[in-house]
Amino acid sequence: MANDKKVLLQISGLKQYFPINARKNIYVRANDGISIDIYEGEAFGLVGESGCGKSTLGRSVLQLYKQTDGRTMYFGRSIDEVAPKYAYDTFRTLTKRRELIKEKQAKYDEFKKEYDSKSEKEQYELHSRLVQLRKEANDAILDVTTLIGGLILHPDLSKVEALFCEIYKYGKELRRAMDLRELAQLDTDDAAFALKKAEEEGKATEGLKAKLEKNKAKLWAIDNNIEAIKRKSAETYKKSEAFRKEVENLPENHEDEEHHSDGIDLARLTYNEMRKLRSDMQLIFQDPYSSLNPRMTVGQIIGEGMLAHNYFRKNDERMQNEVIRVMEECGLAPYFLHRYPHQFSGGQRQRIGIARSLALRPKFVVCDEAVSALDVSIQAQIINLLQELKEKQHLTYLFITHDLSVVKFISDRIGVMYLGNMVETAASEELFAHPLHPYTEALINAIPTTDPDSSKQPEVLEGDIPSPVNPPKGCKFHTRCKYCTEICTKVTPEWEEVRPNHFVACHHILEQNKKEI
Numbered sequence: 001m002a003n004d005k006k007v008l009l010q011i012s013g014l015k016q017y018f019p020i021n022a023r024k025n026i027y028v029r030a031n032d033g034i035s036i037d038i039y040e041g042e043a044f045g046l047v048g049e050s051g052c053g054k055s056t057l058g059r060s061v062l063q064l065y066k067q068t069d070g071r072t073m074y075f076g077r078s079i080d081e082v083a084p085k086y087a088y089d090t091f092r093t094l095t096k097r098r099e100l101i102k103e104k105q106a107k108y109d110e111f112k113k114e115y116d117s118k119s120e121k122e123q124y125e126l127h128s129r130l131v132q133l134r135k136e137a138n139d140a141i142l143d144v145t146t147l148i149g150g151l152i153l154h155p156d157l158s159k160v161e162a163l164f165c166e167i168y169k170y171g172k173e174l175r176r177a178m179d180l181r182e183l184a185q186l187d188t189d190d191a192a193f194a195l196k197k198a199e200e201e202g203k204a205t206e207g208l209k210a211k212l213e214k215n216k217a218k219l220w221a222i223d224n225n226i227e228a229i230k231r232k233s234a235e236t237y238k239k240s241e242a243f244r245k246e247v248e249n250l251p252e253n254h255e256d257e258e259h260h261s262d263g264i265d266l267a268r269l270t271y272n273e274m275r276k277l278r279s280d281m282q283l284i285f286q287d288p289y290s291s292l293n294p295r296m297t298v299g300q301i302i303g304e305g306m307l308a309h310n311y312f313r314k315n316d317e318r319m320q321n322e323v324i325r326v327m328e329e330c331g332l333a334p335y336f337l338h339r340y341p342h343q344f345s346g347g348q349r350q351r352i353g354i355a356r357s358l359a360l361r362p363k364f365v366v367c368d369e370a371v372s373a374l375d376v377s378i379q380a381q382i383i384n385l386l387q388e389l390k391e392k393q394h395l396t397y398l399f400i401t402h403d404l405s406v407v408k409f410i411s412d413r414i415g416v417m418y419l420g421n422m423v424e425t426a427a428s429e430e431l432f433a434h435p436l437h438p439y440t441e442a443l444i445n446a447i448p449t450t451d452p453d454s455s456k457q458p459e460v461l462e463g464d465i466p467s468p469v470n471p472p473k474g475c476k477f478h479t480r481c482k483y484c485t486e487i488c489t490k491v492t493p494e495w496e497e498v499r500p501n502h503f504v505a506c507h508h509i510l511e512q513n514k515k516e517i
C-alpha cells in the first residue's frame with residue numbers, strides 16, 4: 001500500500017543506549033538498531049509492552065535525545081532550504097573524506113579475508129567485529145554520498161569541492177533571505193492591519209499608507225533578491241549535472257549514486273538548525289496536566305510557540321484570532337482563552353495539549369500514549385479528533401501506545417517492538433489478520449474480546465521481560481516464546497519481507513500464515 005508514497009522520515013539502524021556505567025560498557029539498550037520508513041500522511045502505530053523503548057524511539061527521532069548511532073533522515077524540507085553546516089563541512093573536505101572511505105574499506109577487506117579463513121566457531125567470535133567494520137565503511141561512504149551521490153568518484157575532487165561550496169553558499173544566502181522575508185512580511189502585515197484599523201476608525205492615514213508602501217517595497221526587493229539567488233544556484237546545479245555525467249562515464253562507477261538523497265540528516269544538525277525545524281516536528285504527551293504550565297492561560301500556552309517561531313510579534317492583536325482558530329479546530333470554545341489548565345477535565349486538557357502542538361502547523365507529530373490516561377469514552381473522542389486533524393492538515397503521526405486495540409483504529413501501519421527492536425511491521429489490517437511473529441500473536445491474544453457471545457478468554461503473556469541492560473542472546477524474545485528452538489537462543493533472526501510490505505524477524509514465522517502465501 002505504502003510503496004507509492006513519499007517517505008517523510010527514514011530511520012535506519014537507530015540506537016539509543018543510556019549509560020549506566022560507560023567505563024564498564026554497561027548501557028540500557030533502549031533502542032537497539034531500529035530501521036523503519038515513515039510515509040507522508042500516514043499514522044504509524046508503535047506498540048509493545050512497557051519499557052520496550054517506544055517513547056525513546058519517538059524522542060530520538062525528534063532529536064530530544066542525541067542518538068547513539070544510526071541515521072534519521074527527514075524529507076519534509078529540502079537540504080537547500082536548511083543549508084546545514086554539516087553539509088558545508090562535508091563539501092569542503094571531500095578529498096579527505098575519500099581517503100577515509102578508502103581506509104575504512106581497506107580495513108574491512110583485510111579483516112574479511114582473515115575472517116573467511118577461520119573455522120565456523122572462531123567466526124562466531126569475530127562476527128560482531130566484522131559487522132562493526134562493515135558499518136564504519138558504510139557510514140563513511142554514506143556521510144558523503146547522501147549529499148553528493150557518486151560524484152565522490154570524480155577524478156578532480158577539488159573542482160567538485162569548490163562547486164559544492166558554492167552551492168552551499170547560495171543555500172545559506174537563500175536561507176538568510178527567507179528569514180529576512182519572514183520579518184518583512186510581518187512588518188507589511190502589521191502596517192496593513194494598522195492602516196485598515198485607522199480607516200475604520202476614521203483617523204488620519206497618510207503616514208500609515210506611506211509606511212505600508214515602504215514595507216511593500218522592501219518585501220519586493222527581498223523577493224527579487226531571492227529570485228536572483230535561485231537563478232545563480234540553478235546555474236551551479238547545471239554544472240554539477242555536467243560533473244555527474246563525467247562520473248557516469250567512468251568505468252569504476254557503481255551503485256553509490258542511488259544513495260544520493262535529498263533528506264536532512266537530523267542527528268548532524270546544530271542545536272540552532274534543529275530548533276528551527278522544531279516547528280515541523282512536534283510531540284503530544286500522555287499526561288497533559290504535567291506538561292501544561294499551570295501559570296499560563298490556554299491562550300498563552302497555545303501562542304507560546306507562535307511567538308518563539310516568529311509567526312507573530314508580541315502583543316500582536318491578530319495572534320489571538322489565530323489561537324482561537326486553532327482552539328476551535330481542536331474542539332475548544334473561544335471563551336476558554338483566558339482560563340488556566342486546572343480548570344479543565346482530562347479530555348479537554350488533552351485538547352489543549354494537541355492545540356499547542358498543532359499551532360505551528362507541523363508536518364510530523366509523535367503522539368506518545370496521547371489517550372492512555374483518559375477514560376475509554378473520552379479516548380474515542382480524542383482519537384477521532386486526531387484522525388480528523390490528520391486528514392485536514394495532512395499530518396504524519398508516530399502513534400505510540402501499549403494498547404493494541406487503540407492503535408488498530410488510528411494506524412495505517414503498525415510496528416511491534418520488543419526490548420529495543422522492531423520485530424514486525426505491516427499494514428494495520430494485515431497485522432491483525434496475519435500476525436507472523438509469536439510476540440505479535442501473544443499481544444493480540446491478550447486483548448479482551450468485546451463480543452459478549454464469545455467464550456474466548458484473553459491469554460496473558462507469561463514470563464518477565466528481560467532487562468534491556470543485558471538482553472538475551474539470539475532472538476531477544478526466546479525466554480518467553482512458546483515456539484523457541486535451539487537456533488533462537490543463538491542466532492539473531494534477520495529482518496525479512498515475508499508477505500508484501502509485511503516485515504518480520506523470527507526463525508519460525510507462524511506456520512499457518514506462511515502457508516497461505
Ligand SMILES: Nc1ncnc2c1ncn2[C@@H]1O[C@H](COP(=O)(O)OP(=O)(O)OP(=O)(O)O)[C@@H](O)[C@H]1O
Nearest residue numbers: 018028030049050051052053054055056057402468
Ligand atoms: N533517560 C533515560 N535514562 C536511562 N534509561 C532510560 C531513559 N529513558 C528510558 N530509559 C530506559 O529505556 C527503556 C525503554 O524506555 P521507554 O520509556 O522508551 O519505554 P516505553 O516503551 O515507552 O515504555 P512505557 O510503555 O512504559 O512508556 C526502559 O528500560 C527505560 O527504563
Ligand code: SF4
Nearest residue numbers: 475478481488506507
Ligand atoms: S526467533 Fe524463535 S524465539 Fe524468537 S520469536 Fe521466533 S520462534 Fe520465538
Ligand SMILES: [Mg+2]
Nearest residue numbers: 054055056368
Ligand atoms: Mg513510553
